[in-house]
Amino acid sequence: MQVDWNVATWEEVLKQIEPTEDDNARIEAAVASLRNVLTNNWTHATAVQEIVIGGSYAKNTLLRGHLEVDVVVFLAGEWTREDCLHSFRQSIGQMWKLGQDNVRLTRHSVQFTHPSTRVDVDLLFTFAISADSGLRVFDDRRQFQTQWTGKRKRSRHLNDFDLLRETSTSVVQDQVRLVRQAQPRVRSLIQLAKALKVRFMDAAATYLPSYVLEILALDYVSQTCTVDFDQGLQHIFEQLRDLDTEFVFHRCSEAARMGISSSAVEGYWRGRREWSQGAVLPDPVNPLHNTATLLKTSELREVCTVLLDEVWGDQLMRSNSSEMAPASPVDFEEVVCPRAEIDRVGLIASTAKHHQT
Numbered sequence: 001m002q003v004d005w006n007v008a009t010w011e012e013v014l015k016q017i018e019p020t021e022d023d024n025a026r027i028e029a030a031v032a033s034l035r036n037v038l039t040n041n042w043t044h045a046t047a048v049q050e051i052v053i054g055g056s057y058a059k060n061t062l063l064r065g066h067l068e069v070d071v072v073v074f075l076a077g078e079w080t081r082e083d084c085l086h087s088f089r090q091s092i093g094q095m096w097k098l099g100q101d102n103v104r105l106t107r108h109s110v111q112f113t114h115p116s117t118r119v120d121v122d123l124l125f126t127f128a129i130s131a132d133s134g135l136r137v138f139d140d141r142r143q144f145q146t147q148w149t150g151k152r153k154r155s156r157h158l159n160d161f162d163l164l165r166e167t168s169t170s171v172v173q174d175q176v177r178l179v180r181q182a183q184p185r186v187r188s189l190i191q192l193a194k195a196l197k198v199r200f201m202d203a204a205a206t207y208l209p210s211y212v213l214e215i216l217a218l219d220y221v222s223q224t225c226t227v228d229f230d231q232g233l234q235h236i237f238e239q240l241r242d243l244d245t246e247f248v249f250h251r252c253s254e255a256a257r258m259g260i261s262s263s264a265v266e267g268y269w270r271g272r273r274e275w276s277q278g279a280v281l282p283d284p285v286n287p288l289h290n291t292a293t294l295l296k297t298s299e300l301r302e303v304c305t306v307l308l309d310e311v312w313g314d315q316l317m318r319s320n321s322s323e324m325a326p327a328s329p330v331d332f333e334e335v336v337c338p339r340a341e342i343d344r345v346g347l348i349a350s351t352a353k354h355h356q357t
Contacts, residue, residue, distance in 0.1 A: 001065040003195060010229035014188055017195045019062045027057050027069050030119035034071055041095055043087040049128055050074040054172040056210060059179040061190045063198070068120040072172045074128040084125040085110055108167055126169040132254050134164050134171040134286025138268075139258055141288070165288045174285035178252055179214050185227045190217045192229060193236050200307045206299045208240075212281060212291055216240060219250040234312050241304035243279040244297035250284040260287070 003016050031053060039045050055070030056062040075084070088110050089103045096115045104111040109124040130136065164170065179187065193213045201208045216236045221227055239246060247269075249262045265287045274280045279292035 001063055001195075001198065003199070005199070010192055010233070013195065014192060017063050017191055019064050019066075023062065023064060023067060024057075026067055026117040027062075027119050030114040030117040030121065031069060031071065033114065033116070034121065034123070037092060037095060038073060038088075042091045044075065044079060044084060047075045047077045047079055048073060049076045052173055052176075054176055055122070056194075058176045059187070059190075059214070061179065061187050061194065061210070061214065063191060063194055067118060068122070070172070071121060071123045072169055073123065073125050075125060076127070079125075081108065081125055088123065088125075108169060124169045124172075126167075129170055132174060132258075132285070134168070134174060134283065134288065135255055135258055135260060137164050138265075138287045139260055164286050168283055168286050168289045168291075171283070171286045174254075175211065175283070178218070178285055182218060182221065183227070186217060186221050189221070189227055189229060189232045189236075190214050192233055193217055196233065196237070196307060196311070200303050201300075204299070204303050206303050207294060207296065208300065209291065211283075212240070212295070215250050215281060215284060215291065216248065218252075218284070219248055222250065234308070237304050237307055241301050241308065243281060243292060243295065243300060247280060249282050249287070252284045255284065255287075 001017060003013060005013065007013060007016075035051055038048055038051060042048075050073075052058075052072045052074065053069060054072050055068065056066070057069045062068075073084075085105050089100070089105060092098055092110075092112065093100065093103060098112060098115065102112060109122050111120070111122050113120050168175065179190070190210075190213060193216075194210055197208055197210070197213060200206075213236060216239050217232065219239075220232050220235045224231075239248060247266055249265045251260070251262055265282050268287065269275055269280050269282065269290070272280075274290055274293065279295050279297050280290055281292040283289040283291050
């Protein structure tokens with residue numbers, strides 16, 4: 001994806017990063033081919049209950065030239081994840097003449113490039129649970145305290161509580177719905193944020209799942225009446241920079257309807273290791289899952305600082321001097337603010353306000 005960043009508006013950038021018809025057609029062809037293998041040419045074909053498409057393609061936030069798709073297979077009956085991963089790798093290896101070096105196994109998925117379309121596929125196995133399951137388990141998690149050990153822990157009998165803490169695979173439909181139900185301009189904001197991620201994070205080899213950007217974008221939109229690309233992008237990357245000092249829980253409509261509050265989610269995470277040692281960004285549809293677990297916050301802070309300075313440098317300096325400067329000299333190092341007390345504007349702004357009161 002080649003982007004001319006010297007254009008006058010974000011709308012002009014957007015025209016350069018939206019996927020082409022050929023991009024979508026190739027992904028659709030890869031998905032159709034996978035459906036055929038899973039339902040007709042795989043050892044566990046009879047156990048396939050549903051095949052769900054996830055990721056950026058399903059959410060309509062795909063970037064041009066990024067030929068990738070997440071495929072989640074919901075299974076019924078007796079099975080283990082290890083057996084599914086290895087047997088599927090064997091099936092596509094025989095069918096498409098893919099060697100083991102061309103098919104990567106992770107803890108939860110099979111990753112490979114579809115041979116004819118050149119689409120990168122991340123295929124995951126899980127079992128079906130009800131809609132809004134992540135929120136329901138969080139709401140009444142006391143009944144899911146049974147611990148499973150050994151091989152049984154990786155079977156379909158893995159209880160919902162353990163599964164939802166371990167991975168967000170089983171709530172992929174809820175994640176897709178969360179983004180797809182947003183207005184088109186919000187999805188465009190996410191695409192622009194992802195393009196900046198490619199420009200800065202990917203170039204610096206800094207790990208950042210796109211879902212983190214999607215959550216921060218949705219949280220920004222929930223606080224404003226209009227979606228301003230420039231303000232929204234700046235807000236997203238300022239929050240990302242300060243992710244280890246802020247607590248953000250985007251309260252989706254389903255959570256609100258069920259009476260799940262931000263304070264309840266914050267209370268759940270407050271006593272956990274991530275609260276003091278890393279970033280906490282709960283999944284809006286599965287508050288038991290911290291989407292920021294693998295983030296290296298020091299790297300993010302460094303890259304986001306560079307990004308903000310390069311894109312909004314002069315504007316940030318004017319904003320900091322006019323809005324955030326304290327009335328009297330402040331020794332910022334003497335003040336320690338709990339994560340819950342830190343204002344969304346950022347640590348410095350919150351610290352200054354703390355001194356002024």
